[in-house]
Structure formats: C-alpha cells, structure tokens
Amino acid sequence: MLTIEDLKIEFYDHGIKEVPVSNVSLHVGEGEILGLVGESGSGKSLSCLAAMGLLKEKNAVISGRVEYAGKDMLSCSEKEIEDIRGKEIGFIFQDPNSSLNPLIRIGKQLEEVLVLHDKDKKLYPDRKARAIEALKEAGLSDAENIYKMYPHELSGGMKQRVIIAMAIMMEPKLLLADEPTTALDVTVQAQIIELFKKINKEKNTAILFISHDLSLVKVLCDKVVVLKKGEVVESGNINDIYNNPKEDYTKKLIAAIPKVEV
Ligand SMILES: Nc1ncnc2c1ncn2[C@@H]1O[C@H](COP(=O)(O)OP(=O)(O)OP(=O)(O)O)[C@@H](O)[C@H]1O
Ligand SMILES: [Mg+2]
Incomplete structure (x- = not known):
C-alpha cells in the first residue's frame, strides 16, 4: 500500500549541507499497523512529511522512492497529491494545536x-x-x-x-499518526491506542503509527521500523524485536520504558 524506499532528505543552508534523513525504507501493507520508532530528532516526522508531499522548504532536496497504491508520490502533481492526502490517507499531525x-x-x-x-x-x-x-x-x-x-x-x-x-x-485506507498520544496522560493514551485498534479492526484501515515509545508500539503494532539519526537500524515483527533486539540503540529504547509496578 505505502512503500518508502531509500528516502533521503538534504537541507542546504547557506551552502552547508545537512542530512537529517539518509536512508529510510518501510512498507505498510493493507490493513497493517506499522510502528515507526526512534529517539527525538531521528527523522520520524520529516520522513512522513516528505512522503506526503508536505515538506515545502525550498532548500530541501528529497530523493528515493515513495509509492502509494501504485502512484509515485514524489513526482505526483500538487493536485494529485492533495486528492490522496485527507481522502485516501488520513494524517494526524504531531502538534495537535x-x-x-x-x-x-x-x-x-x-x-x-x-x-x-x-x-x-x-x-x-x-x-x-x-x-x-x-x-x-x-x-x-x-x-x-x-x-x-x-x-x-x-x-x-x-x-x-x-x-x-x-x-x-x-474513511481513508491508511492513517498516518505522528505521536498522537504524546500530549495525553497515560490513561487517555491507552484509550486512544484502543481506538486505533478498533478503527483498524472494523474498517481494515492500515496505520503508520509514529512514536518514541516502544511500549505503545508493542501494544498496537504488528511490525516496527527503528530509526536512528535518519537511518533504519532494525525492522521486523514487533514481538521479535521487543524480545530480542539486535541493536544496542533498540535495547536502549526498550530500557527507556518506565516499568509500572502493579
Ligand atoms: N526545516 C528543517 N531544516 C533543517 N533541519 C530540519 C528541518 N526540520 C527538521 N530538521 C532536523 O531534522 C531532524 C529530524 O527531525 P524530525 O522532526 O523528523 O524528528 P522526529 O524523529 O520526528 O523527532 P520528535 O520525536 O522530537 O518528534 C532534527 O534534527 C531536526 O532538527
Ligand atoms: Mg516528530
């Protein structure tokens, strides 16, 4: 459904090159829930904004491939991409305000x-x-x-x-949710996660769920992609990665989850 391959984003600021996203690939299949995790500044939001044609900075250069339902999103016209965004792909921005x-x-x-x-x-x-x-x-x-x-x-x-x-x-086929629970307290967070599960189950809506919180991703997602400094370091089935992380970075993300005593 949505495939991102070798996405790279470069910014040119007064001749100085910055590459916040250098190698991002992911795939969300029909009805699937994919988690995109990584620490703050790892390029989660930028990757999604670029994929949805929302990175408008004039000094940004985007390369790689983004395909949605057979369409090449990076070479779509503004009109075509506007028809997809909001209609076939629902977008929840990181900043609720x-x-x-x-x-x-x-x-x-x-x-x-x-x-x-x-x-x-x-x-x-x-x-x-x-x-x-x-x-x-x-x-x-x-x-x-x-x-x-x-x-x-x-x-x-x-x-x-x-x-x-x-x-x-x-009634989009894909929902892209960028940190949709970060501003909420833990109880409400859990309710919103349940709501995403319900929407996925009842309408078969695929979800790309962006979070820095692997514990939420574990509850909600089937698969996960771990992002570090603009690169994918690990990806696969959420339970495999949670129980047996290969990368130290992923281990640190798991260790960062507060343990709740019951
Ligand atoms: N317009 C821009 N020009 C230059 N650098 C940028 C721009 N927008 C973002 N960046 C940089 O790109 C990096 C990735 O940012 P991004 O917002 O994608 O991170 P994130 O993973 O979503 O983090 P968070 O969890 O805090 O939301 C950051 O280091 C940020 O400073
Ligand atoms: Mg972000």
Missing part, C-alpha cells in the same frame, strides 16, 4: 474535509450526519453536542479524538 482552528465550531471543521474531498456530495450527501458519525467512530458518544462546540470547550483527550475523527472523515 495545528490541526484545530480555535475560532471554528467542531462540526464545521469536520465538514470542511468533505467540502474539500467530496465537493458534489456524492459519497456523503448529508455532511452533518457524516460528521456526527465520525465523532462517534472516534469514541465520542456525546457527538451531537460536541458537533456544536469550540475546541477550547474540550479536554485534551477529547480534542485528540476530534482530530482522529477529522482524519477518518473520508
């Missing part, structure tokens, strides 16, 4: 996704009904009320659910 407009009611923000991707109302004739349904799919039972609210009226966990509802509005 950049996803919701504080001045617009939740319902209207959700419907804007349909205005963009379902202009003639062919797929969803009743936009309000779809927005409320998506909020429910994201685990918000009080959807009718939330539809009318502004973002500041919601808790952090509820806001994250709204952001997930927005990403699944068009």
Whole structure:
C-alpha cells in the first residue's frame, strides 16, 4: 500500500549541507499497523512529511522512492497529491494545536474535509450526519453536542479524538499518526491506542503509527521500523524485536520504558 524506499532528505543552508534523513525504507501493507520508532530528532516526522508531499522548504532536496497504491508520490502533481492526502490517507499531525482552528465550531471543521474531498456530495450527501458519525467512530458518544462546540470547550483527550475523527472523515485506507498520544496522560493514551485498534479492526484501515515509545508500539503494532539519526537500524515483527533486539540503540529504547509496578 505505502512503500518508502531509500528516502533521503538534504537541507542546504547557506551552502552547508545537512542530512537529517539518509536512508529510510518501510512498507505498510493493507490493513497493517506499522510502528515507526526512534529517539527525538531521528527523522520520524520529516520522513512522513516528505512522503506526503508536505515538506515545502525550498532548500530541501528529497530523493528515493515513495509509492502509494501504485502512484509515485514524489513526482505526483500538487493536485494529485492533495486528492490522496485527507481522502485516501488520513494524517494526524504531531502538534495537535495545528490541526484545530480555535475560532471554528467542531462540526464545521469536520465538514470542511468533505467540502474539500467530496465537493458534489456524492459519497456523503448529508455532511452533518457524516460528521456526527465520525465523532462517534472516534469514541465520542456525546457527538451531537460536541458537533456544536469550540475546541477550547474540550479536554485534551477529547480534542485528540476530534482530530482522529477529522482524519477518518473520508474513511481513508491508511492513517498516518505522528505521536498522537504524546500530549495525553497515560490513561487517555491507552484509550486512544484502543481506538486505533478498533478503527483498524472494523474498517481494515492500515496505520503508520509514529512514536518514541516502544511500549505503545508493542501494544498496537504488528511490525516496527527503528530509526536512528535518519537511518533504519532494525525492522521486523514487533514481538521479535521487543524480545530480542539486535541493536544496542533498540535495547536502549526498550530500557527507556518506565516499568509500572502493579
Ligand atoms: N526545516 C528543517 N531544516 C533543517 N533541519 C530540519 C528541518 N526540520 C527538521 N530538521 C532536523 O531534522 C531532524 C529530524 O527531525 P524530525 O522532526 O523528523 O524528528 P522526529 O524523529 O520526528 O523527532 P520528535 O520525536 O522530537 O518528534 C532534527 O534534527 C531536526 O532538527
Ligand atoms: Mg516528530
């Protein structure tokens, strides 16, 4: 479904070359959940932004291959890539504050996704009904009320659910979630992980889950790719890697998981 091969990102700043991503390859198959882990600054977000055509810096040079459903994403036109993003691939950005407009009611923000991707109302004739349904799919039972609210009226966990509802509005085949639980407390984190599992199971949505937290990846993902300084150092089945990490770096990521005494 989504294949990234030998992705490299170079920045040229006043003649000085920086290569934050030098060798990233991964594959997310249909209905699969892949975890992308690595410490802060390892290039997780950059890799995904570049793959989705969202790295717009003029001084950035992207090379390698990114293929989604047979399409070469790196040579797609802006229009083609905009049609895929938000419609076939739902994107949850790392910074939750950049996803919701504080001045617009939740319902209207959700419907804007349909205005963009379902202009003639062919797929969803009743936009309000779809927005409320998506909020429910994201685990918000009080959807009718939330539809009318502004973002500041919601808790952090509820806001994250709204952001997930927005990403699944068009029932995408792939969901790309960049650290979607980092700002949340542990209990809410666990609930959001369960929600991703549910969406995957019920709609067969493939998920690329980005996190620095291997314990979350272990609960949610089938496979994992470990990133260190812009390079893949290890990848494979999550249980194999968690139980038998080959790289010291992966061992350190596992050791960094706080042990909860019960
Ligand atoms: N526009 C840019 N120009 C130059 N360097 C950049 C740019 N954006 C990011 N970087 C660098 O690229 C590296 C990778 O950044 P990235 O945001 O992908 O890390 P990350 O793995 O997502 O980290 P985190 O877990 O903190 O979100 C970092 O060292 C960062 O400083
Ligand atoms: Mg990041």
